[in-house]
Amino acid sequence: MKKIIVKFLLCIAIIIAATATGLPQTGVHITINPSPTLYSVMGGGSYCAGQPGVNVLLSGSETGVNYQLLCNGINTGSPIPGTGLSLNFGIQNMGGNYTVMATNTITGCSIAMSNTALITVNPIPSITITTSGSTIFCGSGTVTLTATATGVCTYQWKHNGTPIPGANLNTYVANQTGMFTVIATNGTGCFNDHDTMVQVNPLPQAFNLSSSSPNFCQGGAGVTINQNGSQTGVNYQLMLNGVNSGVPVGGNGLSLAWPNQAAAGVYTVMATDNLTSCTNTMIGSVVLAMNPLPANAGTIIGSTTVCQNTSVSYSTSNILNATSYVWSVPTGATITSGQGTTMIQVDFTGASSGIISVRGHNSCGDGQSTPISVTVNQAPSLNVTANVTDICSGTSANLTANGTGTIFAWSGGGSTQTITVWPTTNTTYSVTVTGPNGCSATGNIAINVHTAPAVVLVLTDDNFCTDVNSAVISGGSPAGGTYTGTCVFGGNTIYPPVSGAGTWVITYTYADGYGCSGSATDLLTINPIPIVMFTNIVGVIYSDTPPFDLMGNVSPIGGTFTGDGMVGSMFSPAIAGPGNHILTYTYVHPFTGCSASQIQYVNVGTVGIDEVSVAANAISIFPNPASTNLNLTGIDTKAIRSLNIINLLGEVVYTTTINAENMVLDVSSLATGSYFIRFVDADGISISKKIMKNE
Secondary structure: OEEEEEEOOOOEEEEEEEOOOOOOOOEEEEEEOOOOOOOEEEEOEEEEOOOOOEEEEEOOOOOOEEEEEEEOOEEOOOOEEOOOOOEEEEEEOOOEEEEEEEEEOOOOOEEEOEOOEEEEEEOOOOEEEEEOOOOEOOOOOOEEEEEEEOOOEEEEEEEOOEEOOOOOOOEEEEOOOEEEEEEEEEOOOOEEEEEEEEEOOOOOOOOEEEEOOOEEEOOOOOEEEEEOOOOOOEEEEEEEOOEEOOOOEEOOOOOEEEEEEOOOEEEEEEEEEOOOOOEEEOEOOEEEEEEOOOOOOOOEEOOOEEEOOOEEEEEEOOOOOOOEEEEEOOOOOEEEEOOOOOEEEEEOOOOOOEEEEEEEEEOOEEOOOEEEEEEEEOOOOEEEEEOOOEEEOOOOEEEEEEEOOOEEEEOOOOOOOEEEEOOOOOEEEEEEEEOOOOOEEEEEEEEEEEOOOOOEEOOOOOEEEOOOOOEEOOOEEOOOOEEEOOOEEOOOEEOHHHHOOEEEEEEEEEEOOOOOEEEEEEEEEEEOOOOOEEOOOOOOOEOOOOOEEOHHHEEOOOOEEEOOOEEOOEEOHHHHOOEEEEEEEEEEOOOOOOEEEEEEEEEEEOOOOOHHHHHHHOOEEEOOOEOOEEEEEOOOOOOOOEEEEEEOOOOEEEEEEOOOOOEEEEOOOOOOEEEEEEEEOOOOOEEEEEEEEOO
């Protein structure tokens, strides 16, 4: 079996496996090698014959690839190996079309680089100078030097190497001695020169030429050409583009004038001495240009049916000889931009149907105008409103397009006259309405979205006791909001005795000037006052009784005692002295700060038997607590003469005299709470016992 490898220009290697005896083909293997990367051929250009050539470049290259420059398909020079950078094939001085072929040195794959570089070798003109006569003149003679060059050229004459102003024709009238050189430059910028020597005899005096204006309008009277002096005996011939114009004018020693010159061209004056025939061209030349009127305006391009509230552009092609353009528009329409140019923008708001026209204008006048008729259709009326323009975040606004439109297109979607929007930020909505005539109008409305105010509630005082009749709460920010809650009455007032003990949620709500509101909560605690007990002091107390501790008579313990004879929790009868004393026990809850007090009456007798104390301790009181009737039994009517019921504030709420051993007291009218019964003897000495009133 043989393997045959065929290489193609596309760098595809095909391996065909077959037997020499014509057995069936068993497989084809194709290997595709990448072609070199394409880069652009650059450079080239044109140059004049006899000058250095121009460079041919390649925009990039690859290492391992050779680049061969070709001119008109023929190799030029040796291949250049790639460097990874752009390549310069150097200056090429042979005209033609330059290409570059890249060849991979390993795979042999080749590819022509993109683009070509064209080099053109421009010829320099061949030039000679011929003379109209001898180059040696008599006194005032001249010689016309004529330059003849190959091709179309421009000319510049020099005298002794210095350019002669205005001498840019192929002929020059020489009137002075020196070397005259003419430089001919062809259309490619290539030039050549030639010179000749002139010997000039004295010439007529040269005077300056001028004109009343460098140009004149088409159909106008023309221009006067002036010469600022003359010589007698010399004739002056006005010439237009080198050709005599009119008859010679004899010099008179004064200035000369050639009025009403109405042909465009270059005007010169030739002076000829009448005696020597020597001639001289006056200084300078007058170039007169005829300014033509603008040509007729072309067709106006633009809509001939428009809507009243639209802005439409209209244009026309350039008008020959026009320096500006004069547009006119229908009544009520306004040219918003472009007046004086080939294109205008017209605002048809409030406009009527009419004519749009344009004409060219220049310094010589106006050209013929071209009109078009424009029909202006009325736009639908439109007034965009909203039920509210300032909304709170999360709320909506209804937008309505009021007017004569029948088709509605809202920004963001919506094709009905009224839409509901839910903006999250300040948003300007636009709507385009279209009327039956197809004209439309667009309006906008801005909806301002206000975020809810940031509300904070930190109660200034969030703990109260039930014995506080009322309190005003505060601590909400911003100021000016309202407080609500089960325990809040009258805006910001709480009544702890009414609400009772417990923890309450207080809500503070604030609304800003746009009606956007926010709220915050805090907890308020109403603590119960402690239940304080101060039991009777049992036994007869005399002034000589030693001090004793009353902490065992109170509950809860840990409070403070006040009253005559109290030192801390110790009661000293000796310090208190004989008589009836009120002792007060006050307890402050260690956590809530709420406090309550109870009083007890202590009667300190003189040394001896305290009959009232003995008699009071013998009295039975029941039921205790009581709701309606309180029974008293075992009363010693000789020792006890009267009794009082006193509330915790020390106020006497009930009093009576003792007239029986057993008594029933009606306590139904008393408020629920703790009270003291004070028993008083004939000497005014008393002792108290605690009772409770319930419902």
